[in-house]
Amino acid sequence: xxxxxxxxxxxxxxxxxxxxxxxxxxxxxxxxxxxxxxxxxxxxxxxxxxxxxxxxxxxxxxxxxxxxxxxxxxxxxxxxxxxxxxxxxxxxxxxxxxxxxxxxxxxxxxxxxxxxxxxxxxxxxxxxxxxxxxxxxxxxxxxxxxxxxxxxxxxxxxxxxxxxxxxxxxxxxxxxxxxxxxxxxxxxxxxxxxxxxxxxxxxxxxxxxxxxxxxxxxxxxxxxxxxxxxxxxxxxxxxxxxxxxxxxxxxxxxxxxxxxxxxxxxxxxxxxxxxxxxxxxxxxxxxxxxxxxxxxxxxxxxxxxxxxxxxxxxxxxxxxxxxxx
Amino acid sequence: xxxxxxxxxxxxxxxxxxxxxxxxxxxxxxxxxxxxxxxxxxxxxxxxxxxxxxxxxxxxxxxxxxxxxxxxxxxxxxxxxxxxxxxxxxxxxxxxxxxxxxxxxxxxxxxxxxxxxxxxxxxxxxxxxxxxxxxxxxxxxxxxxxxxxxxxxxxxxxxxxxxxxxxxxxxxxxxxxxxxxxxxxxxxxxxxxxxxxxxxxxxxxxxxxxxxxxxxxxxxxxxxxxxxxxxxxxxxxxxxxxxxxxxxxxxxxxxxxxxxxxxxxxxxxxxxxxxxxxxxxxxxxxxxxxxxxxxxxxxxxxxxxxxxxxxxxxxxxxxxxxxxxxxxxxxxxxxxxxxxxxxxxxxxxxxxxxxxxxx
Numbered sequence: 148x149x150x151x152x153x154x155x156x157x158x159x160x161x162x163x164x165x166x167x168x169x170x171x172x173x174x175x176x177x178x179x180x181x182x183x184x185x186x187x188x189x190x191x192x193x194x195x196x197x198x199x200x201x202x203x204x205x206x207x208x209x210x211x212x213x214x215x216x217x218x219x220x221x222x223x224x225x226x227x228x229x230x231x232x233x234x235x236x237x238x239x240x241x242x243x244x245x246x247x248x249x250x251x252x253x254x255x256x257x258x259x260x261x262x263x264x265x266x267x268x269x270x271x272x273x274x275x276x277x278x279x280x281x282x283x284x285x286x287x288x289x290x291x292x293x294x295x296x297x298x299x300x301x302x303x304x305x306x307x308x309x310x311x312x313x314x315x316x317x318x319x320x321x322x323x324x325x326x327x328x329x330x331x332x333x334x335x336x337x338x339x340x341x342x343x344x345x346x347x348x349x350x351x352x353x354x355x356x357x358x359x360x361x362x363x364x365x366x367x368x369x370x371x372x373x374x375x376x377x378x379x380x381x382x383x384x385x386x387x388x389x390x391x392x393x394x395x396x397x398x399x400x401x402x403x404x405x406x407x408x409x410x411x412x413x414x415x416x417x418x419x420x421x422x423x424x425x426x427x428x429x430x431x432x433x434x435x436x437x438x439x440x441x442x443x444x445x446x447x448x449x450x451x452x453x454x455x456x457x458x459x460x461x462x463x464x465x466x467x468x469x470x471x472x
Numbered sequence: 473x474x475x476x477x478x479x480x481x482x483x484x485x486x487x488x489x490x491x492x493x494x495x496x497x498x499x500x501x502x503x504x505x506x507x508x509x510x511x512x513x514x515x516x517x518x519x520x521x522x523x524x525x526x527x528x529x530x531x532x533x534x535x536x537x538x539x540x541x542x543x544x545x546x547x548x549x550x551x552x553x554x555x556x557x558x559x560x561x562x563x564x565x566x567x568x569x570x571x572x573x574x575x576x577x578x579x580x581x582x583x584x585x586x587x588x589x590x591x592x593x594x595x596x597x598x599x600x601x602x603x604x605x606x607x608x609x610x611x612x613x614x615x616x617x618x619x620x621x622x623x624x625x626x627x628x629x630x631x632x633x634x635x636x637x638x639x640x641x642x643x644x645x646x647x648x649x650x651x652x653x654x655x656x657x658x659x660x661x662x663x664x665x666x667x668x669x670x671x672x673x674x675x676x677x678x679x680x681x682x683x684x685x686x687x688x689x690x691x692x693x694x695x696x697x698x699x700x701x702x703x704x705x706x707x708x709x710x711x712x713x714x715x716x717x718x719x720x721x722x723x724x725x726x727x728x729x730x731x732x733x734x735x736x737x738x739x740x741x742x743x744x745x746x747x748x749x750x751x752x753x754x755x756x757x758x759x760x761x762x763x764x765x766x767x768x769x770x771x772x773x774x775x776x777x778x779x780x781x782x783x784x785x786x787x788x789x790x791x792x793x794x795x796x797x798x799x800x801x802x803x804x805x806x807x808x809x810x811x812x813x814x815x816x817x818x819x820x821x822x823x824x825x826x827x828x829x830x831x
Contacts (some may be wrong), residue, residue, distance in 0.1 A: 174831050188669055198618050203645070204644055204645055204648055206639070206641040206644070206645065208608075208637065208638050208641055209607055209638070209641035209642065211607075212604065212606075212607025212608055212610070212611065212638060213607055213608075213610050213611035213614065213645060214611060215607070215608050215611060216607060216608035216609060216610055216611020216612040216613070216614075216615070216625075217611040217612065217614065217615045218611075219555075219590075219596065219608060219611070219612050220555075220611070220615035220616065221611045221615070222615050224611075225733055236637075237640075239601060239604065240604065240607065240638075243601045243604060244599075244601075244604060244608070247585075248597075249585050249803055249805070249806065250585060250803045251597050252586060252590055252591075252597055252803075252805075253584065253585075253586070253803055254802065254803035255589055255590065255591060256590060256591070257806055273491070282638065288812075289804055289805065291805075291809075296628065311806070311807070312806035312807070313805050313806050313807060328475075340809065340810075372480070376774070387809055388525040388599075388809030388810060388811065389809065391811060392808065392810075423811075424584045
């Protein structure tokens with residue numbers, strides 16, 4: 148077993164995918180010579196050349212539009228959006244073409260494209276570098292939306308995403324890039340569409356994904372120490388497809404559920420989880436499904452982000468509200 | 473680079489084919505006659521489609537009336553395995569590619585989101601978001617280049633699209649990668665109600681130089697000039713010379729779509745100036761007559777063919793069945809989420825109640 152960061156796991160997944168399939172191509176801003184601003188593509192261009200790992204012009208819409216064209220020809224592009232906040236220029240290509248092409252072509256032209264987006268805050272960044280855009284993409288039919296919380300899942304989910312015939316928005320929690328895990332690569336974990344109960348518990352279910360899984364686990368440990376209760380933590384891993392069965396099963400057992408995410412609350416992904424669980428486990432719930440999220444504001448300046456982001460204390464406060472309901 | 477600031481035109485007002493130092497017409501008599509037939513047939517189908525819309529058989533139609541030479545001339549210069557990424561007014565291009573007009577009208581009737589097998593015809597789905605498809609052509613072309621294949625891509629878009637960021641991104645990306653792609657802009661003078669003078673402040677073709685590729689302006693109602701200019705760009709792309717921007721100056725004689733009323737923004741005098749001798753079919757017929765390739769018998773035969781095709785299209789459209797409910801979700805995903813599957817099952821069960829009620 149070796150200690151591997153998520154960045155390294157992603158890098159290895161890309162390397163293995165490039166090696167395993169000549170049709171896989173990585174493209175984006177600074178992904179080649181520099182190895183990406185987060186070094187996720189480090190060393191790949193030196194190994195596979197400028198045609199497999201392409202430094203593109205600084206044009207996000209072009210990066211996705213060109214990926215669509217490559218996919219029409221049978222390639223499997225893995226474009227990178229350098230930051231969450233810079234994925235918006237590509238929004239039209241993603242929602243109007245990438246997500247719809249298979250459907251518009253009556254199933255004859257699939258879009259095996261994985262759009263990698265480093266996302267989320269907590270890194271003290273300047274504005275536009277800490278956004279959580281998952282709800283935009285999850286709301287768009289035709290896309291799958293995935294977010295790993297740990298290096299093993301990062302490797303496995305990325306490999307599976309690249310193998311998928313459907314386009315995948317692959318959200319990488321940038322504040323987890325440098326956290327290590329003992330894992331032997333290559334590794335395959337649960338498939339896309341399957342949530343994981345990462346900590347079993349009896350009293351309340353915390354639903355998290357990406358950067359918030361660690362916060363949820365820390366909160367569960369604190370709750371145990373403080374005698375608040377025995378929290379179960381679910382790592383969604385994949386927002387689309389959503390593993391409703393695992394959520395409902397857990398809510399049915401615990402009777403309490405809190406969803407936690409960095410993104411704003413209003414029309415956020417937590418609303419979807421709450422609605423689904425309410426519909427399917429209504430009689431088992433002892434409290435409404437509560438949400439612990441970022442405020443409904445533009446991402447704040449770095450010196451205020453701690454107050455904006457759900458942390459252990461604020462999550463425990465929400466947990467308490469549910470348990471006391 | 474095209475060094476001159478002169479629009480390329482090969483047919484003079486009397487129908488003479490002029491010699492040009494760069495742009496040549498290498499078509500034999502049969503091919504020249506065939507162009508005429510294609511012009512006439514496409515116009516006939518286009519008018520039939522407008523009529524079908526007026527009669528409620530189509531939800532909407534975007535006529536290519538007046539742009540037939542630009543479309544047919546350029547598409548003829550491509551090889552059948554070169555891939556075309558069109559906009560939504562490309563009946564002439566589609567016809568050259570052997571796409572059944574019924575399949576195009578299926579889109580405009582609301583039967584399907586596109587009606588043809590794009591790989592069979594090397595002709596992509598129509599792209600309705602303005603100016604988005606040139607990027608797809610660039611991606612496809614880069615892929616062809618990486619594969620060491622001599623296929624090229626061509627993309628069609630309008631004058632309005634050149635204001636969209638995606639078109640500039642596509643031109644730049646293609647030039648940087650020396651992608652084998654031809655950008656074919658039909659400047660039909662109007663983006664719905666906005667005239668070219670309000671759309672751009674400099675000629676579109678000149679942008680080629682700024683992006684690092686040849687730019688050419690061609691008389692888009694001169695089918696032979698369009699063919700020759702396209703042929704040159706296609707050859708350059710195929711030979712590794714990279715992309716070309718062509719601006720074909722033409723005129724949209726019809727409405728933007730059947731939902732539009734052009735009398736609100738342009739004059740009858742302006743329309744009239746593009747009809748008569750400037751009409752692409754009239755101009756080409758004058759050439760054929762002068763070249764001894766035209767006869768009344770030939771024209772009658774072509775007219776009869778066009779009528780026959782239009783009648784077949786009309787009959788097919790009128791008899792298209794209601795698309796099945798399963799089309800709603802069959803192709804959204806290769807591997808659909810359970811949430812969608814369950815949602816659809818619920819809908820199907822709901823609809824089934826009424827089926828049994830109605831026997």
